[in-house]
Amino acid sequence: MSDPLALEFCRIGLPLETRLAAFFDALTARGDERWFHPHPFTAAEAARLCAYRGRDLYYAAATGDTVLAYGMLRGWDEGYETPSLGVAVHPDARGLGLARAFMGFLHAAASFQGARRVRLKVYPDNAPARRLYESLGYTLEPTADGQFMGILDLKRV
Numbered sequence: 115m116s117d118p119l120a121l122e123f124c125r126i127g128l129p130l131e132t133r134l135a136a137f138f139d140a141l142t143a144r145g146d147e148r149w150f151h152p153h154p155f156t157a158a159e160a161a162r163l164c165a166y167r168g169r170d171l172y173y174a175a176a177t178g179d180t181v182l183a184y185g186m187l188r189g190w191d192e193g194y195e196t197p198s199l200g201v202a203v204h205p206d207a208r209g210l211g212l213a214r215a216f217m218g219f220l221h222a223a224a225s226f227q228g229a230r231r232v233r234l235k236v237y238p239d240n241a242p243a244r245r246l247y248e249s250l251g252y253t254l255e256p257t258a259d260g261q262f263m264g265i266l267d268l269k270r271v
């Protein structure tokens with residue numbers, strides 16, 4: 115019998131809506147919306163993401179009752195070849211290697227969709243995220259809006 119509390123990576127869908135909204139609440143309580151701008155951390159956004167059907171990819175790392183991390187690859191719907199990657203980990207689950215594992219998963223997911231590279235943005239003072247991205251090989255270049263643009267060439271499937 116499988117353990118319903120075991121960690122799994124999964125596509126985001128309707129059954130996760132309440133847990134994703136609770137996860138967004140935890141990020142907001144921590145003040146993390148200052149680091150992450152692709153979309154707001156609201157219940158309405160959780161509902162939109164869980165109902166979304168399209169080419170972009172939205173994933174969660176979850177146990178039975180809790181979303182522990184969120185990852186996105188988006189831009190294909192808008193016609194871009196290179197998806198934008200975003201990741202966030204629950205404040206209570208940080209420092210355990212979850213973001214590093216999720217990044218590897220997202221890179222593989224992007225490759226399987228035919229992407230040659232991924233891009234992301236990060237604030238210069240977001241030290242945990244910068245260290246993570248640099249350690250994974252991202253090249254970070256300053257942009258006009260005060261962030262860094264990170265690009266990583268992916269392995270080909």
Ligand SMILES: CC(C)(COP(=O)(O)OP(=O)(O)OC[C@H]1O[C@@H](n2cnc3c(N)ncnc32)[C@H](O)[C@@H]1OP(=O)(O)O)[C@@H](O)C(=O)NCCC(=O)NCCS
Pocket residue numbers: 146149150201202203204207208209210211212213214215234235236237240241242243245246249
């Ligand atoms: C950045 C974030 C995703 C890291 O998640 P995490 O699961 O704690 O990270 P991991 O445990 O997988 O650590 C991976 C690497 O991140 C870096 N890192 C993580 N926490 C760090 C910290 N407190 N200080 C400095 N570097 C840190 C390290 O390089 C670490 O690798 P190492 O353990 O081999 O040294 C998490 O802090 C987060 O969700 N922050 C808020 C949202 C956010 O900023 N998202 C990114 C927007 S660009």
